[in-house]
Amino acid sequence: MIFDEIIHSIAEGESEETLELTKQALAQGYSANSILEKGLITGINIVAEKYRHEKVNVPEVLMATHSMHAGISVIEPILTAPTKKGLGKIVVGTVAGDLHDIGLGIVKAMAMSAGASVIDLGVNVSPKKFARAVRKEKPDILMISALLTTTMSVMKDVIRELEAQGLRNDVKIFVGGAPITDAFAKEIGADYTFEDAFQLRDFLKENLSKLLGSKR
Numbered sequence: 001m002i003f004d005e006i007i008h009s010i011a012e013g014e015s016e017e018t019l020e021l022t023k024q025a026l027a028q029g030y031s032a033n034s035i036l037e038k039g040l041i042t043g044i045n046i047v048a049e050k051y052r053h054e055k056v057n058v059p060e061v062l063m064a065t066h067s068m069h070a071g072i073s074v075i076e077p078i079l080t081a082p083t084k085k086g087l088g089k090i091v092v093g094t095v096a097g098d099l100h101d102i103g104l105g106i107v108k109a110m111a112m113s114a115g116a117s118v119i120d121l122g123v124n125v126s127p128k129k130f131a132r133a134v135r136k137e138k139p140d141i142l143m144i145s146a147l148l149t150t151t152m153s154v155m156k157d158v159i160r161e162l163e164a165q166g167l168r169n170d171v172k173i174f175v176g177g178a179p180i181t182d183a184f185a186k187e188i189g190a191d192y193t194f195e196d197a198f199q200l201r202d203f204l205k206e207n208l209s210k211l212l213g214s215k216r
Helices: 002-011 015-027 032-052 058-080 102-113 127-137 149-164 182-188 197-215
Strands: 089-094 117-120 141-145 172-176
Touching (some): 015 058, 032 058, 102 141, 102 197, 127 141, 149 172, 172 182
16 A cells, blocks of 8 residues: 555655655545555654664654655645634744754644644744744744754743743743753743653644634
């Protein structure tokens, strides 16, 4: 089945193959959502689980993430246009000084699978750029990632910038990344943090509509 081929291509880190297989799946009549859920996310979940149990290394995860991104690039226009009203908008990004996007790619896929519209700011995002995105996009949720202990403090700078511009109360802030703890999230004034992308996915599926309802 083509989903198994997509999963295998992600595990092998074959970006071009994932791209072509995703196109083939669309041509065979599979929906963008089913390709995302049963192919791309299942594939990266398997790799993430192996990474969690130290069965693969960081370069392998990076290759798998890039493969998943290749597949997402094919279906993203279909998933986001037209965006259904009421499913929410999420801005995601990794803080300034941090060039890691392993978790970011997985989080983006998880958020999209929950039905939200996702604006990806990428890596090395400054506090002012986060604030500009919040002002422009008016998201329901801002997800901030940091993979390095040396860049954790920038998360606090992002929240301070939002407060300085009067934007903090307009958005729920999620923080995540390997060094982030519940205590740190509370200390900097974030609303939520999650140990991994799976926890985030489950939370969004159960609570996204509630979060939007409470905001409105």
